[in-house]
Amino acid sequence: MSLTSIINCKYTLPKIKHLVSKENVNTDTQNLIIKPKCQNRQWLGVAFDYILRFGLIARGYAEESNIIAQKGLNRLMHLERLKDRKGNAVYGNNTISRVRGKIVIKERSPLFIHRSHIVDNATNSILIERYINSLLTLHQLQPSPTLSAKEAKAVFVLSNFDKFYRDILADFGDSLDMPTKEQIRELQELYKVIPWHDFKPKNSIILNPTFNKGSELIGGADCDLIVDDCIVEIKTVQTKSVSIRDLRQLCGYYILAKEFGISNYSSNINNIAVYHSRSGILSKYSVKDVLNPKHEKEFLVALVGKNYLSDVKEIKLPI
Template sequence: MRRFVCYARKLDKGGVSGIAFDYLARFFIGQAVDKECWNSFLNLNALKGLLNLEFRVNPDEYSKLVGRYISYLSNIMEFVYSDVAKKIDMLIDKVSNRIEWKAYEDFLEKLSKSNYKYDFDTSNLITYAVYFAKLEMIYRSKVIPEDINELTNLDMEQFNDLAQMCNTFFKNFFDSGLVTQKSDVVYNPTFGKVGYLVGGADADIYIDGVLYDFKSTKTNAYKWQDFGQIISYYLF
């Protein structure tokens, strides 16, 4: 059977930034809360996008993309579990595929070293989030960039924008006390059968009884599409 691959000249930069910020919010909240923090980094749409590439790109290129995902995910696990009070052993029952399992093994190997010391640069999370965001765009759109290297390139303007967005996020969600160690969080909540009727709708995050949907935009104004999306979540 012949395979057809749909290419895009470039991934939408604004779309990548929006999804990347969603991932950053997940990782920061996952690190801050106690309950089910593994849901902040397991079974991501980014992984589904990566798996979609297996037979669509050169095998050597795919192997490198998988290796990068494993390395990044292992580091994210280290960040989320940097609070020693969290029970790492519970994570073993949550890993569901070989790629996540390899990241988990790498994470445990890192912790087992006698000279291990937590020394994590949180700015690296932006690099990880952008990579994951590009993979998620592939999962959602079913198209890949003509230049596969675009998946691993990082635009510094985009990096700086995301860093500023993180500062705003911290002020509004952490400094304000909105997110606490005991918060109940659902990542990417879905809407059951109703959601599937409209193509599998999912929101960004649900914290202590409130649904939040993050939007990144160049213009500080309401858009009908965004307003309509929020209303549809309420109706669902």
């Protein structure tokens, strides 16, 4: 379960929705320069996340790092899934399905279980070849304001593999999907309007940072970028302004960073930001203007639970 899912679930949201406020920040409506035209916008959004990261690397703003797509490929290559007669995925004694966009877990019947989607050697070879060719293409990316169709196709391929790390219900057939001309064209348009100078760091950029033990407690939580002292989330959505949900998500990452630290990064976080890719605008806010420091512990308890904090307190007590 992602940080966003945890924050917006019926158990957590009532505890934190009053802690984050938009009152002291400017979240005015932005013009959509690039309006959505193609299908499967979520896939487009993940592809854009990847191309922005590779664009930062091409400009020397960030260093190469491990990508989630590689973890997804590894998982996919060893995939052996069990399903019940209704097609629901089986894990242990439970079935897992998706109902109206939400994951539903139920106790399973012991009958009618079969193996499904075992990737054979021939398919493995195809997937590995696509992955390697995509990486080779993107490692040659130049700091140009435009994106070729080949480069665009490469990040769509990587985003296919990304899905298999983040979504336990991803369908194997999705890994072989290729983008349409319309999807490639829309990604190229989004790339053209990126204000690269707004992402140029004074010190460093971290790609897909994690939060040590905090990420383990929140289902492997990782944010998109950290630019100097600012956590950045990339949004490729139709909404024309930064939402309270966006700010809650960013404050969640801030809380994890403050409590558990950031893997391979020592700077403190003072700011949060949303890059609205369809508007080409990076909206930046001071954390203290959105989340009162007095409420930070309450937010942390809502995310990780009192039991964890009690354990930490016990450990820190002098003998």
